[in-house]
Amino acid sequence: MSLDLNVVWYVLVGVLLTGYAILDGFDLGVGALHLFTKTDEERRLAINSIGPVWDGNEVWLVTGGGALFAAFPHVYATIFSGFYLALVLLLFGLIFRAVAIEFRSKQPMGWWRQMWDVSFSVSSIVSALLLGVALGNVAWGIPLAPDHEFAGTFLGLLHPYALLVGFTTVALFMMHGSIYLTLKTEGALHDKVRSWINNTIIFFIICYATTTMATLLYVPHMVAIFKDHPALFVVALANMLAVANIPREIYHGRDFNAFLSSCAAMAALMALFGLGMLPNLVYSNPNPDLSLTIYNAASSQKTLGIMLVIALIGVPLVLAYTASIYWVFRGKVKLEAHSY
Amino acid sequence: MDGLLLARIQFAWTVAFHYIFPPMTIGLGLLLVVMEGMYLKTKKPLYHAMTRFWVRVFGLIFAVGVASGIVMEFQFGTNWSTYSRYVGDVFGSALAAEGIFAFFLESGFLAILLFGWDKVSPRMHFFSTVMVSLGSMFSAVWIIVANSWQQTPAGFHVVGEGAMARAEVTDFWQVVFNPSTVDRLVHVLIAAFLTGSFFVLSVSAFYLLKKRHVEFAKASMRIALVLAITASLAQLVSGHSSAQVVAEHQPAKLAAFEGLYPETSEGAPLTLFGWVDEKEEKVKFGVAVPGLLSLLIHGNSGAPVTGLRSFRPEDRPPVNLVFQSYHAMVAIGMAILLLSLASALYWWRGKLFETRWLLWAWVGAVVLPHLANQLGWMSAEVGRQPWIVQGLLRTSEGLSKVVSAGETLTSLILFTLVYVLLFVLFIYLLDHKIKEGPVEAGPEKGGHRA
Numbered sequence: 001m002s003l004d005l006n007v008v009w010y011v012l013v014g015v016l017l018t019g020y021a022i023l024d025g026f027d028l029g030v031g032a033l034h035l036f037t038k039t040d041e042e043r044r045l046a047i048n049s050i051g052p053v054w055d056g057n058e059v060w061l062v063t064g065g066g067a068l069f070a071a072f073p074h075v076y077a078t079i080f081s082g083f084y085l086a087l088v089l090l091l092f093g094l095i096f097r098a099v100a101i102e103f104r105s106k107q108p109m110g111w112w113r114q115m116w117d118v119s120f121s122v123s124s125i126v127s128a129l130l131l132g133v134a135l136g137n138v139a140w141g142i143p144l145a146p147d148h149e150f151a152g153t154f155l156g157l158l159h160p161y162a163l164l165v166g167f168t169t170v171a172l173f174m175m176h177g178s179i180y181l182t183l184k185t186e187g188a189l190h191d192k193v194r195s196w197i198n199n200t201i202i203f204f205i206i207c208y209a210t211t212t213m214a215t216l217l218y219v220p221h222m223v224a225i226f227k228d229h230p231a232l233f234v235v236a237l238a239n240m241l242a243v244a245n246i247p248r249e250i251y252h253g254r255d256f257n258a259f260l261s262s263c264a265a266m267a268a269l270m271a272l273f274g275l276g277m278l279p280n281l282v283y284s285n286p287n288p289d290l291s292l293t294i295y296n297a298a299s300s301q302k303t304l305g306i307m308l309v310i311a312l313i314g315v316p317l318v319l320a321y322t323a324s325i326y327w328v329f330r331g332k333v334k335l336e337a338h339s340y
Numbered sequence: 341m342d343g344l345l346l347a348r349i350q351f352a353w354t355v356a357f358h359y360i361f362p363p364m365t366i367g368l369g370l371l372l373v374v375m376e377g378m379y380l381k382t383k384k385p386l387y388h389a390m391t392r393f394w395v396r397v398f399g400l401i402f403a404v405g406v407a408s409g410i411v412m413e414f415q416f417g418t419n420w421s422t423y424s425r426y427v428g429d430v431f432g433s434a435l436a437a438e439g440i441f442a443f444f445l446e447s448g449f450l451a452i453l454l455f456g457w458d459k460v461s462p463r464m465h466f467f468s469t470v471m472v473s474l475g476s477m478f479s480a481v482w483i484i485v486a487n488s489w490q491q492t493p494a495g496f497h498v499v500g501e502g503a504m505a506r507a508e509v510t511d512f513w514q515v516v517f518n519p520s521t522v523d524r525l526v527h528v529l530i531a532a533f534l535t536g537s538f539f540v541l542s543v544s545a546f547y548l549l550k551k552r553h554v555e556f557a558k559a560s561m562r563i564a565l566v567l568a569i570t571a572s573l574a575q576l577v578s579g580h581s582s583a584q585v586v587a588e589h590q591p592a593k594l595a596a597f598e599g600l601y602p603e604t605s606e607g608a609p610l611t612l613f614g615w616v617d618e619k620e621e622k623v624k625f626g627v628a629v630p631g632l633l634s635l636l637i638h639g640n641s642g643a644p645v646t647g648l649r650s651f652r653p654e655d656r657p658p659v660n661l662v663f664q665s666y667h668a669m670v671a672i673g674m675a676i677l678l679l680s681l682a683s684a685l686y687w688w689r690g691k692l693f694e695t696r697w698l699l700w701a702w703v704g705a706v707v708l709p710h711l712a713n714q715l716g717w718m719s720a721e722v723g724r725q726p727w728i729v730q731g732l733l734r735t736s737e738g739l740s741k742v743v744s745a746g747e748t749l750t751s752l753i754l755f756t757l758v759y760v761l762l763f764v765l766f767i768y769l770l771d772h773k774i775k776e777g778p779v780e781a782g783p784e785k786g787g788h789r790a
Contacts, residue, residue: 066413069428087414095410300509338457
């Protein structure tokens, strides 16, 4: 396969979705763990640890969706209409999350805060689960018709492999979120969150190992490329080492390194997924010939070229101010007058 | 029920709800730049308290705007996937550009705006305010580019046949600067400035009437009134220019705006108000000024204007709905102008802050730009019907093939419930913030790092 515009855009969409997974991953994870914090102060600290950044993190999903629309319109059209009810649920999850973060601390009543705490946590878990289930379906394959349309049913999307990837995603985000929260907190809350990390890592590793086994056994097309090009096993190795490094860094009290390790593990996981999928964007199961690939689902070469110019101008800017924002809000979270 | 109708209702409902918020943030964002700029220049604590108060309100509006906006980004794929396949090559680029150039800028710097008061220098904070304001306007730019391309498509060619046909870009700049982009963008941005300034004026007038935060309210009012007067005058020019573009490129829409049926009318009348009988193809109970429409469009009261009978019935938009929404928008625009000019007069005579009826008028006037926004979009989008892309693809051809009417009905009911809840919460918290008011700056609390 040569490095043409279609491959470049496959990588770019992958980068946007990886950016989304790493960034929104930790704030979805913080949300998923939210109800384990008990006092109002702890909960406010948890929410404010993601306060300035969660909104920007979600933009990676919106822009990833936009890039998919522009570069691979058939994928955007097939997936979003085919996964209709699941996607509507995801949208409600994201709306409730946004609203819960924004509204929770605006009123002092206990029932008010408890209600939004529950919405925040449930919607975070549901959003992460649905994203994972969608990914699982794309990997497993969905029934596609010759006109690229989805030919399955909503219940058909809830098969065991897709659910397994869904749970793995929740576990991954919980692990990632607990590390982030450790990094951002101090004192008693820091120690408390730190004690969760062992559990979140174990939860993740169980899911991760199960998914890997299931993929090797039942989803051969996802591993074919690694059989043909054994050198690519390096990515799997890197992923393993990054995961293994997390408890080590936590043990030595190097929270930031643990967080970087977790980010690296997620990037490597997305790379494994991306390599496994190539050249397909949506695998057609049972009839692989009908799969949506980076060629039959793409926009014209002209548009891919124009979009590349837009990306080359825009992405460095985006990275520059994302980095600046994270730099400004570095360090431990504190409650202030303008906090959530 | 009919799946097409349900999908259209859902799109109209979700976009109408979403469109309450972006014009407020665009308008308020510009005012924040002015307020914080004045604080940096004068160092007066009043401007600092003012900026901090309106930033808090801005954050609330922004949050609901984002929550309802994600739905819009995905709805082309969920409910209009055939449209998405057809136009993805052209339309998708504009949405992706909006994400890359506008959303990251807005949401990134908003963090500093809301939470960075003690973390960055006052200059850096001001810079962030400018970036958020620019980001909100860039967002409008790309959305208007995408929507204007649906109205007056340009810079593309159609490739493939039948179900596999799709539009592909031939000239990106022609897509961006299609014939209606600039006029529509200017019209929408001015409307957003009106929405933001009327909001600030309404809250400030309320404080003055209640004799609370008086200095704060007067200063906010002065800043917002300058924008309101300028924008309401500019909108007169922009509206005129926009209508001329519609006349040139979408004659069926213009004919529906004006309820004009004859194939061509030399010396076409301007109907001030009336009721369009679509069966009998005429305006009833109407009052019209002969020749005025021709004069407004062509600068010559005898020039011919194309009417609805030049188009086959299946190519015409629903006339009365477009006619009424367009006329209501224009009428509200006039009321906005009148109120702004009257306030300018009272301000000049030094009686603005004492004239209670005028202040009460401002309290209620907050809804005027919102109504005009909604009605304006309604006439623009319903006037485009039956096309989803003018002259190229019919709305009925754009629908998702695999989404059942029942699924759309389900999502529509859910969206309705959630949005009603969101709106109630929004109003409740907005009311709470307004009643709480600004934190008055005492002498020792005047500094930036208060």
